[in-house]
Amino acid sequence: MTKKDKMAIAVEALEKRYPDAKCSLTAENPLQLLIATRLSAQCTDARVNLVTPALFERFKTCDDFASAQESEVAEYIRSCGLYKTKAHDIVEMCRQIRDNFGGEVPDSIEKLTSLSGIGRKTANLIMGDVYRQPAVVTDTHLIRITNRLGLSQGKEPYKVEMQIRKIIAPEKSSDFCHRIVQFGRDVCKAQSPKCDECELKSICSQKFDKKAEKTKK
Ligand code: SF4
DSSP states (O other): OOHHHHHHHHHHHHHHHOTTOOOOSOOSSHHHHHHHHHHTTTSOHHHHHHHHHHHHHHOOSHHHHHTSOHHHHHHHHGGGSSHHHHHHHHHHHHHHHHHHSTTSOOSSHHHHTTSTTOOHHHHHHHHHHTTOOOOOOOOHHHHHHHHHHTSOOSSOHHHHHHHHHHHSOHHHHHHHHHHHHHHHHHTSOSSSOOGGGOTTGGGOSOEEOTTTOOEEO
């Protein structure tokens, strides 16, 4: 079986398991999603969703953020961790969006990654969720699970993204990434994956023995 065949099976199985999978960050427009995603670095989505309502009530537009004091933004996001860096990035990226992109969240990975604090992971998420373009959000869940399935090798996000882009149907890629996050939380956990109840077991290169925690090749 080719990697493309295995990927198609994984895509279909996760579509069945999570028919409504979507980004777990709460946002009402592309700018809010971009900011929420920046806040989610080294923080849980649930925590981000707790702080963003007040933040987005105080700062409603790109201009509002672009002209904000970083210290005031920082107070709203203190509990998300790295809050000074994140506040700096949010204000700076909004200035760049205002000055370089007419106030609209840009629509290419190259332009998005030119923004302060925005890497390929976030850029891919915006491309998939906002612009409905092929997107591979290469986070820890995607790397771990596709490594285990034998669909990717290595931990370097860019390399894994390129490997997955070669084998996944482009129109399925964005939703698959949301589903694999949920699958990583529910089944293929970092510690003690639930291989016994896993619907991908038949195509997995690395099933774990529950008792011995050994790899069955
Ligand atoms: S069989 Fe186990 S290691 Fe493989 S994908 Fe399923 S839960 Fe993960």
